[in-house]
Amino acid sequence: MSRSIAFPDDFLWGCATAAYQIEGSPLADGAGPSIWQRFCHDPRLMAAKGDTGDIACDHYNRMESDVGLMKQLGLQAYRFSVGWGRVLPEGTGRVNEAGLGFYERLVDTLLDNGIEPMLTLFHWDMPAALDDRGGWLNRDSAEWFADYARVMFERLDGRVKKWVTLNEPWVVSDGGYLHGVLAPGHRNMFEAPIASHNMMRAHGAAVKAYREIGAHEIGLVVNIEPKYPATESAADKAATARADAYMNRQYLDPAIHGSYPAELKDVFGEAWPQWPEEDMALIRQKLDFVGINYYTRNVVTADESWPLRAGPVKQTQATYTETGWEVFPQGLTDTLVWFRQRYGDIPLYVTENGAAFYDSPVAENGEVEDPQRIAYLKKHIAALSDAIAKGVDLRGYMLWSLFDNLEWSLGYAKRFGIIHVNFETLERTPKKSAVLYADVIASNGAVLAG
Numbered sequence: 001m002s003r004s005i006a007f008p009d010d011f012l013w014g015c016a017t018a019a020y021q022i023e024g025s026p027l028a029d030g031a032g033p034s035i036w037q038r039f040c041h042d043p044r045l046m047a048a049k050g051d052t053g054d055i056a057c058d059h060y061n062r063m064e065s066d067v068g069l070m071k072q073l074g075l076q077a078y079r080f081s082v083g084w085g086r087v088l089p090e091g092t093g094r095v096n097e098a099g100l101g102f103y104e105r106l107v108d109t110l111l112d113n114g115i116e117p118m119l120t121l122f123h124w125d126m127p128a129a130l131d132d133r134g135g136w137l138n139r140d141s142a143e144w145f146a147d148y149a150r151v152m153f154e155r156l157d158g159r160v161k162k163w164v165t166l167n168e169p170w171v172v173s174d175g176g177y178l179h180g181v182l183a184p185g186h187r188n189m190f191e192a193p194i195a196s197h198n199m200m201r202a203h204g205a206a207v208k209a210y211r212e213i214g215a216h217e218i219g220l221v222v223n224i225e226p227k228y229p230a231t232e233s234a235a236d237k238a239a240t241a242r243a244d245a246y247m248n249r250q251y252l253d254p255a256i257h258g259s260y261p262a263e264l265k266d267v268f269g270e271a272w273p274q275w276p277e278e279d280m281a282l283i284r285q286k287l288d289f290v291g292i293n294y295y296t297r298n299v300v301t302a303d304e305s306w307p308l309r310a311g312p313v314k315q316t317q318a319t320y321t322e323t324g325w326e327v328f329p330q331g332l333t334d335t336l337v338w339f340r341q342r343y344g345d346i347p348l349y350v351t352e353n354g355a356a357f358y359d360s361p362v363a364e365n366g367e368v369e370d371p372q373r374i375a376y377l378k379k380h381i382a383a384l385s386d387a388i389a390k391g392v393d394l395r396g397y398m399l400w401s402l403f404d405n406l407e408w409s410l411g412y413a414k415r416f417g418i419i420h421v422n423f424e425t426l427e428r429t430p431k432k433s434a435v436l437y438a439d440v441i442a443s444n445g446a447v448l449a450g
């Protein structure tokens, strides 16, 4: 039986990356160090000891040929992030023209090749100089970020038409301030909501600045893992609601509705502050689009021993990726439909989706077999089409990721790319999944029907 797969004619197919994960040369041309530079070089913090972003994919020096590879794949869009400290080495104040120049050249090269840039202002690499002043725990961080955003808008809004403020504030707060597994490596229940709140104030301040300077579109990117209760018990359902509030609604509710989910008081207990009303007004700004990063779902059971009092459960029947995430494409459709029901008709992009799997080595004929990634992508792209059929206003898909890259604290062992990178020679080799994705793009999804 053939499966119906249909995408609007102007659907935008692209790939996503992030600065610190691919660029390398983190201190080149006058850039200031970021918290990720520090974290990777600190063996007490970094899990994959010895792996750093010092070289990464060396994209900083290979940008032109990398854009050439994007063109070969037929990418219509490219979502990348800007290293804040390349542009403002101290985080505020003095602009480093050489660092900003790299992103101007990248944008120009993309446009020359007919690829639309989607620019993320913050994908986790806060300048270390700002972390020294308290990072996201300092209320001034909202203005630091808005000042940086203004520099970027003024320079690039003529050429960049899709802007993203933050990438996944939940991961920064949960991994960076609560569990200490990501930069800046803190473990403090009281800090997590403050960091989240200041990131959201920063988001609001940047969108406000954009309305004065910018003429195109700006949005927020969040990662959503839909939560399903393990059983119908009242305790599991309540734990599911808390987990959903913590991860999924903690950012979208204030950004779109101007208030935090009520469950967060239970989640954080005495660590949950009373926020000033004017903060909520700043956080709630009209968004031109929302970007959703989707990788997996969680099945939740009540667990009194876990600080947030909800724990994920492993499904015995499921397939898991190399990062231990259940493959669950239906969750992508469910997420997009849920978004529309809860937040209305804001245009959506899937701004990340993909998987780390063990891939076969590069063969003598230059091929890299990655059948599990291919299966993952096919099912998730079909799930997008299902969501569109259900009335979701989905405008595009940015696959994570273009290249194998630094998977943050997990280092280079987890490969998410559709282009294989040999981290010794830095040679790039498109995997079989890249061939599939090129066909998806060329046929606007039709190749997956049937």
Ligand code: BGC
Pocket (backbone or CB within 6 Å): 018, 021, 167, 168, 171, 223, 293, 352, 400, 407, 408, 416
């Ligand atoms: C992040 C990426 C990361 C990917 C896979 C997302 O949370 O935005 O930077 O590499 O997931 O873990």
